[in-house]
Amino acid sequence: MAKVPAPLRGVQQQVGRTLTKALGLTEPVSLRRTDPDHVDVPLASGPVLVVGTGPDADALATALLGWGVDVRRHSPQVGAPAQQRWGAVVAVLTDLESPGEEAEAVLAVAGVLRDLARCARVVTLSRLPRPDDTPARSAARAGVEGLVRSLGKELRAGATANGLQLADGVDVAAPAVLGALRFLVSARSAFVDGQLLPITSDGVAPADWTRPLEGLVAVVTGAARGIGAETVRVLARDGAHVLGVDVPAAGEGLARTMNAVGGIALQLDITAPDAGERILDRAERAFGGLDVLVHNAGILRDKLLANMSPEQWTSVVGVNLAAQLAITQTLAARVPDLVQVSLASTSGIAGNRGQTNYGYSKAGVIGATQAWAPVLAAGGGRANAVAPGFIETEMTSSIPAVPREISRRASSLGQGGKPVDVAEAIAFLASPQAGGVNGAVLRVCGQNLVGR
Numbered sequence: 489m490a491k492v493p494a495p496l497r498g499v500q501q502q503v504g505r506t507l508t509k510a511l512g513l514t515e516p517v518s519l520r521r522t523d524p525d526h527v528d529v530p531l532a533s534g535p536v537l538v539v540g541t542g543p544d545a546d547a548l549a550t551a552l553l554g555w556g557v558d559v560r561r562h563s564p565q566v567g568a569p570a571q572q573r574w575g576a577v578v579a580v581l582t583d584l585e586s587p588g589e590e591a592e593a594v595l596a597v598a599g600v601l602r603d604l605a606r607c608a609r610v611v612t613l614s615r616l617p618r619p620d621d622t623p624a625r626s627a628a629r630a631g632v633e634g635l636v637r638s639l640g641k642e643l644r645a646g647a648t649a650n651g652l653q654l655a656d657g658v659d660v661a662a663p664a665v666l667g668a669l670r671f672l673v674s675a676r677s678a679f680v681d682g683q684l685l686p687i688t689s690d691g692v693a694p695a696d697w698t699r700p701l702e703g704l705v706a707v708v709t710g711a712a713r714g715i716g717a718e719t720v721r722v723l724a725r726d727g728a729h730v731l732g733v734d735v736p737a738a739g740e741g742l743a744r745t746m747n748a749v750g751g752i753a754l755q756l757d758i759t760a761p762d763a764g765e766r767i768l769d770r771a772e773r774a775f776g777g778l779d780v781l782v783h784n785a786g787i788l789r790d791k792l793l794a795n796m797s798p799e800q801w802t803s804v805v806g807v808n809l810a811a812q813l814a815i816t817q818t819l820a821a822r823v824p825d826l827v828q829v830s831l832a833s834t835s836g837i838a839g840n841r842g843q844t845n846y847g848y849s850k851a852g853v854i855g856a857t858q859a860w861a862p863v864l865a866a867g868g869g870r871a872n873a874v875a876p877g878f879i880e881t882e883m884t885s886s887i888p889a890v891p892r893e894i895s896r897r898a899s900s901l902g903q904g905g906k907p908v909d910v911a912e913a914i915a916f917l918a919s920p921q922a923g924g925v926n927g928a929v930l931r932v933c934g935q936n937l938v939g940r
């Protein structure tokens with residue numbers, strides 16, 4: 489992850505702009521984002537329309553009234569002039585038994601798509617398909633996934649389409665559903681698009697929705713810069729006490745990040761054999777315990793496999809995967825209700841030329857997350873992963889200008905994400921707001937057009 493000097497970055501940006509012009513591409517929409525220094529961004533950018541015919545749609549609309557947003561149950565008559573731009577449309581499809589039953593609600597969504605506000609949200613609520621479903625019910629439930637992923641590719645002006653898939657038995661107005669919906673409707677999910685998030689338990693509402701991490705202690709590895717530094721800021725904004733970890737060589741950046749939020753800095757290479765012990769010891773001495781662990785530190789050593797040196801392979805797997813496994817092993821034994829969020833990557837899902845080592849490590853992170861999920865759940869904890877796509881950090885600034893611009897454009901939102909976009913997803917998964925989400929991989933990739 490060699491740092492690109494500032495003048496060269498300027499040249500790269502210029503090349504990107506020239507390429508954009510030459511290919512006749514439009515400038516991407518400026519996304520509605522949060523600012524970690526200001527918590528008062530309105531939840532939705534306009535009224536929220538809840539569509540759906542069953543009792544679940546009524547129950548959800550009633551529950552949303554408590555959010556202080558303008559919730560509507562009925563769209564205007566077809567052909568009537570639009571009164572307002574919808575900030576969000578929530579389609580409740582939880583009672584589907586067979587294909588065809590979705591049509592009324594889906595067509596109600598279709599009727600308002602031309603009247604969406606900039607960066608509006610379309611969110612579906614449906615049921616997770618089960619192996620013992622009847623074929624018709626399984627088809628109807630699974631179909632929602634194709635609807636969401638296709639709609640994400642149709643929406644314009646920074647609008648996104650995402651879905652929540654509720655396990656049978658999870659109430660549509662359960663705290664975990666409202667918590668996840670709140671994330672997807674808000675500016676915090678700016679770069680999450682075309683994703684389906686499973687909700688497998690009811691969860692518990694946070695005491696304060698605006699500071700859901702109040703009083704919790706969080707550790708973030710790789711906290712000196714990029715996504716890690718932004719995660720520290722967002723977790724602190726949400727009320728957490730934060731311990732930031734990074735290598736001694738990054739000590740200056742680490743101190744700057746942690747001082748800004750009144751947190752604690754720990755200079756430590758996470759591949760050290762006693763890294764888990766040292767993290768726990770420092771968190772206990774500074775804050776009296778540890779609740780949340782964010783495995784963010786990661787490195788790139790890109791090479792085609794034919795040219796890969798042993799060091800390039802082993803260092804990437806060592807930092808990105810083996811160190812995470814060892815640290816969690818130590819912590820899980822002492823903190824049974826640990827809440828863990830790990831950084832995977834779309835390269836670990838779809839693969840990427842020149843990244844066999846990185847792809848192995850990030851797919852491994854997903855495998856580890858799925859295995860830790862039931863183990864931690866037994867003690868009251870959770871394990872989830874975030875898979876960023878192309879995010880504008882020093883890591884990606886080392887990519888040459890042309891493939892870099894192509895990577896930015898190859899998403900439904902037509903641009904790269906910002907560290908804050910990933911940080912917000914991490915903070916959401918770390919908080920009680922995501923209490924019903926376990927073993928999931930949430931992509932923050934603007935619906936990157938590779939993989940699922």
Ligand code: NAD
Pocket residue numbers: 489709710711712713714715716733734735738756757758759783784785786787807831832833834875876877878879880881882883884
């Ligand atoms: P970055 O290079 O800007 O920051 C990574 C940080 O990790 C650095 O501060 C570095 O010093 C630290 N680190 C590296 N090795 C360490 C070690 N052994 N011990 C302690 N700290 C160590 O990277 P970023 O772009 O902010 O990425 C953060 C995470 O997100 C990584 O896991 C990365 O793989 C993942 N990710 C990033 C992108 C992207 O587009 N930027 C995409 C997908 C996934």
